[in-house]
Amino acid sequence: MKMRTIILIFLISLTKLLFAQIESNTYQLNTLENLLTDDVKKIISYNIENKSVVFLGESAHHMGSDFLAKTEFVKYLVNEKGYKDIVFESDFFGLYFDH
Secondary structure, eight states: OHHHHHHHHHHHHHHHHHHHHHHHTOOOOOOGGGOSOHHHHHHHHHHHTTOSOOOOOOSSTTOHHHHHHHHHHHHHHHHTTOOOOOOOOOOHHHHHHHO
16 A cells, blocks of 8 residues: 555656646747747757757647647748758548558
8 A cells, every 4th residue: 555655646747747847848929920929939949959849739639720820830940940851740541642
């Protein structure tokens, strides 16, 4: 019983630590018309410094505004930061019929 309690406390503590990491690296963005301000570019530059891979997520799949925002981020990464290889996630069903 003691070991279960210790493991449970450890897992709860670990979860709180992980969410603290996420929250400390989450930033609210502006509207699409004013998305990549100088402040946002500074934050991106700081976070991708010396990184060869950048992952861009979505708040929900199949949201048009997320695709538009991601397009702006990709243009910034390619045109201003020199990234060359772009890979997008997809489901196997879509990949099967698209290629």
